[in-house]
Amino acid sequence: GESVGLHLPTLSVQEGDNSIINCAYSNSASDYFIWYKQESGKGPQFIIDIRSNMDKRQGQRVTVLLNKTVKHLSLQIAATQPGDSAVYFCAESNAGGTSYGKLTFGQGTILTVHP
Amino acid sequence: NAGVMQNPRHLVRRRGQEARLRCSPMKGHSHVYWYRQLPEEGLKFMVYLQKENIIDESGMPKERFSAEFPKEGPSILRIQQVVRGDSAAYFCASSPPSGQGNQPQHFGDGTRLSIL
Numbered sequence: 001g002e003s004v005g006l007h008l009p010t011l012s013v014q015e016g017d018n019s020i021i022n023c024a025y026s027n028s029a030s031d032y033f034i035w036y037k038q039e040s041g042k043g044p045q046f047i048i049d050i051r052s053n054m055d056k057r058q059g060q061r062v063t064v065l066l067n068k069t070v071k072h073l074s075l076q077i078a079a080t081q082p083g084d085s086a087v088y089f090c091a092e093s094n095a096g097g098t099s100y101g102k103l104t105f106g107q108g109t110i111l112t113v114h115p
Numbered sequence: 116n117a118g119v120m121q122n123p124r125h126l127v128r129r130r131g132q133e134a135r136l137r138c139s140p141m142k143g144h145s146h147v148y149w150y151r152q153l154p155e156e157g158l159k160f161m162v163y164l165q166k167e168n169i170i171d172e173s174g175m176p177k178e179r180f181s182a183e184f185p186k187e188g189p190s191i192l193r194i195q196q197v198v199r200g201d202s203a204a205y206f207c208a209s210s211p212p213s214g215q216g217n218q219p220q221h222f223g224d225g226t227r228l229s230i231l
Contacts, residue, residue: 034219043119043206043222044158089157099210099219100146102171105157 010110019077021109023090026071030092032099035064035075037086038108044089047075049099077111085113117142119209119223127229128197136192136226140209147190148208148220149175149182158206164190194228202230 013019025033031052036044050057050064050073057064063076073090087108095101120139128134140147145166150158160174164184175182179197184190194201204227208220 036222041224043208043224046219046221049219091158100213101163102160102174103148103150103158103220104160105150107157108155 009107010112012112012114013080015080015082015113015115017080019075019080019084019111019113021075021077021088021090021111023073023075023106024071025073025090025092025106027092027094027104028071029094030104032093032095033064033066033073034091034099034103035062035073036089036091036105037084038089039086047088080111080113082113082115085111087111119144119207119221121205121207121223121226123226124224125227125229127231129231130198131196134194134197134201134228136194136205136207136228138190138192138207138209138223140190140207141211141221143211144209144221145212146210147184148210149190149192150206150208152204152206152225161192197228197230199230202228204228 034049035047037047038044048059048062048064050066061078065074087110089105089108091103091105093101093103122137147164149161152158162175162182163171167186179195181193204225206222206225208222210220211218
Protein backbone atom coordinates (compact mmCIF):
# COMPACT_ATOMS: atom_id res chain seq x y z
CA GLY A 1 0.00 0.00 0.00
CA GLU A 2 1.02 3.63 -0.14
CA SER A 3 3.19 4.81 2.70
CA VAL A 4 5.44 7.51 3.94
CA GLY A 5 8.78 6.40 5.28
CA LEU A 6 12.02 7.76 6.65
CA HIS A 7 15.55 6.91 5.54
CA LEU A 8 17.26 7.31 8.93
CA PRO A 9 15.65 6.11 12.12
CA THR A 10 18.15 7.92 14.40
CA LEU A 11 20.24 11.05 14.11
CA SER A 12 22.77 12.32 16.66
CA VAL A 13 24.24 15.80 16.36
CA GLN A 14 26.22 18.25 18.44
CA GLU A 15 24.60 21.38 19.75
CA GLY A 16 24.98 24.18 17.24
CA ASP A 17 25.21 21.87 14.22
CA ASN A 18 22.62 21.84 11.48
CA SER A 19 20.35 18.78 11.28
CA ILE A 20 18.73 17.27 8.22
CA ILE A 21 15.92 14.74 8.55
CA ASN A 22 14.76 12.97 5.41
CA CYS A 23 11.48 11.43 4.36
CA ALA A 24 10.42 9.48 1.28
CA TYR A 25 6.82 9.19 0.21
CA SER A 26 5.27 6.88 -2.34
CA ASN A 27 1.87 8.45 -3.06
CA SER A 28 2.36 10.66 -6.10
CA ALA A 29 -1.10 12.16 -5.46
CA SER A 30 0.04 13.67 -2.16
CA ASP A 31 -0.21 17.43 -2.31
CA TYR A 32 0.32 18.56 1.27
CA PHE A 33 3.12 17.68 3.68
CA ILE A 34 3.70 18.41 7.34
CA TRP A 35 6.54 17.94 9.80
CA TYR A 36 5.69 17.23 13.42
CA LYS A 37 7.89 17.00 16.51
CA GLN A 38 6.91 14.59 19.27
CA GLU A 39 8.45 14.65 22.72
CA SER A 40 8.10 11.76 25.13
CA GLY A 41 4.61 11.50 26.60
CA LYS A 42 3.22 14.27 24.41
CA GLY A 43 1.28 14.64 21.21
CA PRO A 44 2.78 15.67 17.86
CA GLN A 45 3.60 19.37 17.70
CA PHE A 46 3.33 21.16 14.36
CA ILE A 47 6.65 22.47 12.99
CA ILE A 48 6.13 23.45 9.37
CA ASP A 49 4.08 22.49 6.33
CA ILE A 50 4.37 22.78 2.56
CA ARG A 51 2.05 22.35 -0.39
CA SER A 52 3.03 20.49 -3.51
CA ASN A 53 3.12 23.69 -5.58
CA MET A 54 6.17 24.80 -3.58
CA ASP A 55 9.75 23.48 -3.41
CA LYS A 56 10.89 25.20 -0.26
CA ARG A 57 9.44 26.88 2.76
CA GLN A 58 11.24 28.50 5.68
CA GLY A 59 10.26 29.05 9.26
CA GLN A 60 12.17 30.05 12.33
CA ARG A 61 15.36 27.92 12.25
CA VAL A 62 13.59 25.31 10.10
CA THR A 63 13.37 24.79 6.36
CA VAL A 64 11.36 22.17 4.51
CA LEU A 65 12.40 21.09 1.04
CA LEU A 66 10.15 19.16 -1.32
CA ASN A 67 11.39 17.28 -4.37
CA LYS A 68 8.35 15.92 -6.18
CA THR A 69 10.44 14.32 -8.91
CA VAL A 70 11.94 11.80 -6.51
CA LYS A 71 9.15 12.05 -3.92
CA HIS A 72 11.44 13.25 -1.18
CA LEU A 73 10.90 15.63 1.70
CA SER A 74 13.47 16.97 4.14
CA LEU A 75 13.48 19.05 7.30
CA GLN A 76 16.51 21.19 8.03
CA ILE A 77 17.03 22.54 11.53
CA ALA A 78 19.63 25.28 11.87
CA ALA A 79 21.79 25.63 14.99
CA THR A 80 20.27 22.58 16.63
CA GLN A 81 19.65 22.90 20.36
CA PRO A 82 19.21 20.25 23.09
CA GLY A 83 15.53 21.22 23.22
CA ASP A 84 15.19 19.98 19.64
CA SER A 85 15.76 16.41 20.81
CA ALA A 86 12.60 14.51 19.98
CA VAL A 87 11.06 12.18 17.41
CA TYR A 88 10.29 13.87 14.11
CA PHE A 89 7.53 12.66 11.81
CA CYS A 90 6.68 13.62 8.29
CA ALA A 91 3.06 13.27 7.23
CA GLU A 92 1.26 13.67 3.95
CA SER A 93 -2.25 14.02 2.62
CA ASN A 94 -3.98 14.38 -0.73
CA ALA A 95 -6.92 16.57 0.27
CA GLY A 96 -6.56 19.31 -2.31
CA GLY A 97 -3.50 20.84 -0.73
CA THR A 98 -5.09 21.00 2.69
CA SER A 99 -4.84 19.01 5.89
CA TYR A 100 -8.59 18.33 5.95
CA GLY A 101 -8.55 14.61 5.93
CA LYS A 102 -6.41 11.61 6.61
CA LEU A 103 -2.76 12.23 7.36
CA THR A 104 -0.38 9.38 6.59
CA PHE A 105 2.61 9.41 8.93
CA GLY A 106 6.10 8.06 8.48
CA GLN A 107 7.86 5.87 11.04
CA GLY A 108 9.75 8.73 12.67
CA THR A 109 13.37 9.80 13.19
CA ILE A 110 14.84 10.11 16.66
CA LEU A 111 16.93 13.26 16.89
CA THR A 112 19.39 13.46 19.78
CA VAL A 113 21.29 16.69 20.35
CA HIS A 114 24.41 16.47 22.50
CA PRO A 115 25.49 19.57 24.44
CA ASN B 116 -6.37 29.49 23.81
CA ALA B 117 -6.61 26.03 25.23
CA GLY B 118 -5.28 23.36 22.95
CA VAL B 119 -6.86 20.03 22.11
CA MET B 120 -7.84 18.41 25.39
CA GLN B 121 -7.97 14.67 25.80
CA ASN B 122 -9.07 12.69 28.82
CA PRO B 123 -8.27 10.58 30.55
CA ARG B 124 -4.52 10.74 29.99
CA HIS B 125 -4.17 7.15 31.12
CA LEU B 126 -6.82 4.46 31.08
CA VAL B 127 -6.53 0.88 32.30
CA ARG B 128 -9.12 -1.70 31.35
CA ARG B 129 -9.44 -5.45 31.66
CA ARG B 130 -10.12 -7.60 28.62
CA GLY B 131 -13.79 -7.48 27.69
CA GLN B 132 -14.48 -4.09 29.24
CA GLU B 133 -15.35 -0.91 27.38
CA ALA B 134 -13.04 2.07 26.91
CA ARG B 135 -14.28 5.60 26.27
CA LEU B 136 -11.80 8.24 25.18
CA ARG B 137 -12.80 11.89 25.06
CA CYS B 138 -11.52 14.75 22.96
CA SER B 139 -12.41 18.41 23.16
CA PRO B 140 -11.11 20.23 20.07
CA MET B 141 -9.53 23.64 20.12
CA LYS B 142 -12.01 26.49 20.44
CA GLY B 143 -13.62 27.21 17.10
CA HIS B 144 -12.49 23.94 15.53
CA SER B 145 -15.17 21.80 13.93
CA HIS B 146 -13.05 19.00 12.43
CA VAL B 147 -11.81 16.18 14.64
CA TYR B 148 -9.48 13.29 13.81
CA TRP B 149 -8.49 10.21 15.78
CA TYR B 150 -5.15 8.41 15.37
CA ARG B 151 -3.58 5.41 17.09
CA GLN B 152 0.11 5.04 17.86
CA LEU B 153 1.88 1.84 18.84
CA PRO B 154 5.28 2.11 20.60
CA GLU B 155 8.07 3.32 18.32
CA GLU B 156 5.73 3.70 15.37
CA GLY B 157 4.10 6.56 13.54
CA LEU B 158 0.50 7.54 14.02
CA LYS B 159 -2.14 5.62 12.09
CA PHE B 160 -5.31 7.38 10.97
CA MET B 161 -8.57 6.00 12.31
CA VAL B 162 -11.45 8.39 11.70
CA TYR B 163 -12.31 11.94 10.63
CA LEU B 164 -15.45 13.64 11.92
CA GLN B 165 -17.23 16.93 11.68
CA LYS B 166 -20.07 17.90 13.99
CA GLU B 167 -22.62 15.05 13.91
CA ASN B 168 -21.05 13.51 10.80
CA ILE B 169 -18.44 10.85 10.12
CA ILE B 170 -16.48 11.97 7.05
CA ASP B 171 -13.92 9.17 6.74
CA GLU B 172 -13.71 6.05 8.91
CA SER B 173 -11.47 4.06 6.60
CA GLY B 174 -8.85 3.50 9.30
CA MET B 175 -11.17 2.29 12.01
CA PRO B 176 -11.73 -1.43 12.62
CA LYS B 177 -15.24 -2.46 11.58
CA GLU B 178 -15.99 -4.22 14.84
CA ARG B 179 -15.86 -2.97 18.42
CA PHE B 180 -14.76 0.58 17.51
CA SER B 181 -17.03 3.58 17.08
CA ALA B 182 -16.64 7.33 17.12
CA GLU B 183 -18.96 10.27 17.43
CA PHE B 184 -18.76 14.05 17.53
CA PRO B 185 -22.12 15.32 18.78
CA LYS B 186 -23.48 18.80 18.32
CA GLU B 187 -22.70 19.53 21.94
CA GLY B 188 -19.84 18.07 23.93
CA PRO B 189 -16.59 16.30 23.14
CA SER B 190 -15.82 13.73 20.51
CA ILE B 191 -15.86 10.18 21.87
CA LEU B 192 -13.87 7.19 20.66
CA ARG B 193 -15.46 4.05 22.05
CA ILE B 194 -13.87 0.62 22.11
CA GLN B 195 -16.09 -2.25 23.19
CA GLN B 196 -14.88 -5.61 24.53
CA VAL B 197 -11.27 -4.48 24.58
CA VAL B 198 -8.46 -6.93 23.83
CA ARG B 199 -4.73 -6.69 24.60
CA GLY B 200 -4.01 -5.58 21.05
CA ASP B 201 -5.97 -2.39 21.69
CA SER B 202 -3.21 -1.20 24.03
CA ALA B 203 -1.82 1.95 22.41
CA ALA B 204 -1.74 5.72 22.60
CA TYR B 205 -4.78 7.31 21.01
CA PHE B 206 -4.40 10.85 19.75
CA CYS B 207 -7.03 13.34 18.76
CA ALA B 208 -6.40 16.28 16.44
CA SER B 209 -8.60 19.16 15.35
CA SER B 210 -8.68 21.83 12.67
CA PRO B 211 -10.87 24.86 12.04
CA PRO B 212 -13.75 25.03 9.55
CA SER B 213 -12.67 25.09 5.93
CA GLY B 214 -12.78 28.59 4.52
CA GLN B 215 -10.47 29.92 7.21
CA GLY B 216 -7.40 29.10 5.18
CA ASN B 217 -5.47 25.90 5.31
CA GLN B 218 -4.41 25.19 8.85
CA PRO B 219 -2.62 22.08 10.06
CA GLN B 220 -4.13 19.55 12.37
CA HIS B 221 -3.31 20.31 16.00
CA PHE B 222 -2.91 17.36 18.35
CA GLY B 223 -3.73 16.67 21.96
CA ASP B 224 -1.38 14.82 24.29
CA GLY B 225 -3.23 11.55 23.88
CA THR B 226 -4.80 8.84 26.01
CA ARG B 227 -2.58 5.89 26.90
CA LEU B 228 -4.79 2.82 26.97
CA SER B 229 -3.51 -0.28 28.73
CA ILE B 230 -5.38 -3.56 28.64
CA LEU B 231 -4.72 -6.04 31.43
